[in-house]
Amino acid sequence: MLSNKYNLENHIVKQSSECKEKIVAHISGLNGQILNFNNDECMFLVSVGTQPFESASLSAQLEVLKKFKTCTILVGDTLQKYNIFLDYSINAEISMEQAEKIAWQRGTEWVERYKTEFDTQLVEYSIQRWDEWKENIGFVKALSDVKNLLLKDKSYQEAMSQSIAEYRERYHKKVGDALFNMVKHKFDDACQQYLIEECAVMLLIARCSYCRYALYPAKQTAILAINDAMLIRPYYPSSMIWLPIRLRKKKNVYSLSYN
Numbered sequence: 001m002l003s004n005k006y007n008l009e010n011h012i013v014k015q016s017s018e019c020k021e022k023i024v025a026h027i028s029g030l031n032g033q034i035l036n037f038n039n040d041e042c043m044f045l046v047s048v049g050t051q052p053f054e055s056a057s058l059s060a061q062l063e064v065l066k067k068f069k070t071c072t073i074l075v076g077d078t079l080q081k082y083n084i085f086l087d088y089s090i091n092a093e094i095s096m097e098q099a100e101k102i103a104w105q106r107g108t109e110w111v112e113r114y115k116t117e118f119d120t121q122l123v124e125y126s127i128q129r130w131d132e133w134k135e136n137i138g139f140v141k142a143l144s145d146v147k148n149l150l151l152k153d154k155s156y157q158e159a160m161s162q163s164i165a166e167y168r169e170r171y172h173k174k175v176g177d178a179l180f181n182m183v184k185h186k187f188d189d190a191c192q193q194y195l196i197e198e199c200a201v202m203l204l205i206a207r208c209s210y211c212r213y214a215l216y217p218a219k220q221t222a223i224l225a226i227n228d229a230m231l232i233r234p235y236y237p238s239s240m241i242w243l244p245i246r247l248r249k250k251k252n253v254y255s256l257s258y259n
Contacts, residue, residue, distance in 0.1 A: 025060040028246040042068040043211040048077045048110050052217040062121045071125045077107025078130045082194040089183050133201045142204040146196055159222040164191045199227040206232045206239040217245040
């Protein structure tokens with residue numbers, strides 16, 4: 001059994017137990033608009049293994065999802081294989097295939113952990129796993145379109161580099177110099193693969209006109225923003241419109257990060 005010194009699940013449990021304040025959530029980025037979402041479908045994007053999708057933070061976001069007619073909860077589990085690959089590589093050799101199995105299992109456990117709460121809090125919802133979109137017939141085309149744009153467009157390349165640099169800095173800060181140096185040679189490639197796959201799935205969902213809004217507790221990364229601007233918004237203007245959810249402690253605003 002592979003051991004992981006930096007077990008994110010233990011970190012989540014610790015952080016959740018320390019958070020005693022009530023957490024509330026609201027949609028930001030509306031620029032003062034008051035919108036009625038009663039007739040709209042939304043997709044709630046979940047980064048399995050990160051604090052905003054556990055315990056009180058998740059419960060607060062369910063209150064936001066109630067504003068919509070229906071909600072699809074997209075469990076971004078196997079996308080996290082790139083993060084798991086890096087985390088486990090600090091202490092042991094691991095293949096991407098092994099990392100993907102771990103990611104899938106964590107996604108299964110996450111769904112089991114919160115399904116009862118979903119059933120209680122949400123009137124109409126569905127759960128999708130990340131691989132459902134990767135197995136979609138349109139995924140290969142979406143992936144090809146993202147990779148081709150990355151090869152040809154300078155602004156797209158710059159956004160990719162910016163996003164990788166931000167993730168690198170965050171990961172470096174999390175694990176420290178010595179441990180980061182152990183995976184530094186793998187980091188940029190794993191991170192770029194992660195971002196390409198994420199962009200391709202977002203594009204594919206928009207092409208399927210699946211949901212009008214995409215909800216996530218953070219603004220878009222540079223690469224997701226330009227992916228949206230160049231590949232989605234010109235062709236699918238009413239699909240997967242990004243709405244950031246802001247989480248805050250009651251009376252004290254604080255920010256949450258994700259990997």
